[in-house]
Amino acid sequence: MTAPFLLLHPNDNVLVARTLAPEGTKVELASGAIKLAGAIPLAHKIACRDIAVGERILKYGMPIGIATEDIPAGSHVHIHNIRSAYTPTYALDDANGLSEGGTQ
Amino acid sequence: MTEEFTGYLRSDGRKGIRNSIVVAYLVECAHFVASKIVAGFDGEDVQLIGFPGCFPNEYAARVMAQLCTHPNVGAVLFVSLGCESFDKVRASHAVSGSGRPVETLVIQKAGGTAKTVETGRAWVRSALGEVAKVDRVPMGVDELVIGTICGGSDGTSGISGNPAAGKAFDLLIAEGAACIFEETGELISCEEIMAERAVTPELGNELRAAVQKAERYYATLGYGSFAAGNAAGGLSTIEEKSLGAYVKSGDSQISGLIKPGDVPPRGGLYLMDVVPDGEVRFGFPNISDNAEIVEMIASGAHLTLFVTGRGSVVGSAISPVIKICANPDTYRALEGDMDVNAGDIIEGRRSIDDVGREIRDLVISVAKGAETKSEALGHREFILTYKTFDPIGPSCLPVV
Known part of the structure; x- marks a missing residue:
């Protein structure tokens, strides 16, 4: 178990936070231990391995989007570095889950 | 029995x-x-x-x-x-x-x-x-119609609240109830796995076509069925929201595809197609959660299971709403509005099966007259707007 993160499916390349994980939290990944560069809110995702630009993001063992840049293991995986294969995502500037809303 | x-x-x-x-x-x-x-x-x-x-x-x-x-x-x-x-x-x-x-x-x-x-x-x-x-007569679980919806979703919805609601659906369907899940716009990317669960291949094709219609409709609008709060709650794309929402349907076979106002003819699991037919005419298919709740009530839902992560407080006119809170932090903040704490699953205190059984038992006690939190608070939200639908085809309700 990579507490405080959950691996929902063995094929996934992301982990899901089961609580707010503070900046600097140590996380054991297959490629070695990393320290979180910033706080990861409950239910947000980090990469559990290096993900290349254009690669599919897998959660629940299913594709949830496509990497828009190279994402190193341990990085926050969210709307700034992945996109939908279907329709664009709408967000306000609180999309990091840590700040108050407002228009981007 | x-x-x-x-x-x-x-x-x-x-x-x-x-x-x-x-x-x-x-x-x-x-x-x-x-x-x-x-x-x-x-x-x-x-x-x-x-x-x-x-x-x-x-x-x-x-x-x-x-x-x-x-x-x-x-x-x-x-x-x-x-x-x-x-x-x-x-x-x-x-x-x-x-x-x-x-x-x-x-x-x-x-x-x-x-x-x-x-x-x-x-x-x-x-x-x-x-x-x-009005006469009061004996009524069984097999005469209940139950809807499910998720709103104010976040990244916890798909891990705790929605799978628990799916478990409750499995239990209720096994007892003969008719259960409805909906919002084809939030099933984008799930069409193939869903089609495999249809009772007939022809129904499977109808399910696929319904999701493809939703995808085209939302692409024309320029947005998915995705609110800003979904992103703040950790959801990045419509596919991610879809996969989390899909598990509300549980594991039962899919018995039919209905549209708003069509009443399920017998027990089983039904998908409601809420995206209008024809060209994009009246804007967003469902402008807020209560629009979807109203449509399930129009199809006979006696009550609705509402899974929320960010925290919705709504109820509904006509049929009670049971609110299932997926996010433990939200539950603590909004306990007075929530009927079920599925956040226990994330914090490791209870299993998905445990919470699923709690939801099933709560459905029965609400059917017996117990007030849900939103009923007791006086929530009776309602919204009905413009749409256009063609009638469902013969493959949508196969006799098997």
């Missing part, structure tokens, strides 16, 4: 778990007068519904007729301004044909605001006496 409780018997053989009087305005111009009539009955089961548009819409007329003859409804008062397009005669006939007390007040003919409110309150007062006489 299916668990039994007591229901209100209606002339079409369906049974209700509530016995409400609805006051329905037929255009926004009659909304205020209708709400003043309802305001005279604080603490009694008198509820406000309505349609705001002045221009005719077949979908709205059908949904309104289905709502006014819903098994949870005992009597109906229509409030018309007088010049709107809504066919109040047809609506009134639908209700009187079902044996329920019905009255239509036309503000322009009834003497304006004050007189219509006075006359309307007098009618409702007398109707309360009438509906109290």
Whole structure:
């Protein structure tokens, strides 16, 4: 178990936070231990391995989007570095889950 | 042996778990007068519904007729301004044909605001006496229709609340209930796995086509069925939201595809296609969660399971809403609005099966008359807007 993160499916390349994980939290990944560069809110995702630009993001063992840049293991995986294969995502500037809303 | 409780018997053989009087305005111009009539009955089961548009819409007329003859409804008062397009005669006939007390007040003919409110309150007062006489008869789980929706979703919804709701659906379907899941726009990317669960290959094709229609519809609008709060809660794309939402459907076979107002013909699991047919005409398919809840009620839902992560506080007119909170932090913040704490699953205190059984048991106690949190707080949200649908095809409800 990579507490405080959950691996929902063995094929996934992301982990899901089961609580707010503070900046600097140590996380054991297959490629070695990393320290979180910033706080990861409950239910947000980090990469559990290096993900290349254009690669599919897998959660629940299913594709949830496509990497828009190279994402190193341990990085926050969210709307700034992945996109939908279907329709664009709408967000306000609180999309990091840590700040108050407002228009981007 | 299916668990039994007591229901209100209606002339079409369906049974209700509530016995409400609805006051329905037929255009926004009659909304205020209708709400003043309802305001005279604080603490009694008198509820406000309505349609705001002045221009005719077949979908709205059908949904309104289905709502006014819903098994949870005992009597109906229509409030018309007088010049709107809504066919109040047809609506009134639908209700009187079902044996329920019905009255239509036309503000322009009834003497304006004050007189219509006075006359309307007098009618409702007398109707309360009438509906109290409705026969109460034994009713089983196999006569229940239950909807599910998720709203204010975040990254916890798909891990705790939605799988627990899916577990409850599996238990209720095994007991013979009809369960409805919906929002094809939030099943984008799930179409293939869903089609494999259909009772016939032809139904599988219908399910696939419904999701493809939703994808085209939302692509034209430029947005998915995705709110800003979803992103703040950790969801990055419509696919991610879809996969989390999909698990609300549980593991049962899919028995049919219905559209708003179609009542499931027997027990089983049904997908409701809520995305309009034809060209994009009236904007977003469902402008807020209550629009979807209303559509499931129009298809006979006696109650709705509502899974929320960010924290919705809504209830609904006509049918109770059971709120299942997926996020433990949200549960602590909004405990007074939440019926079930599925956040326990994330914090490792209870299993998905445990919470699924709690939801199933709560469905039965609410069917027996226990108030949900939103009912007790007086939440009776309602919204109905414009849409266009073609009737479902023969493959949508296979006889197997």
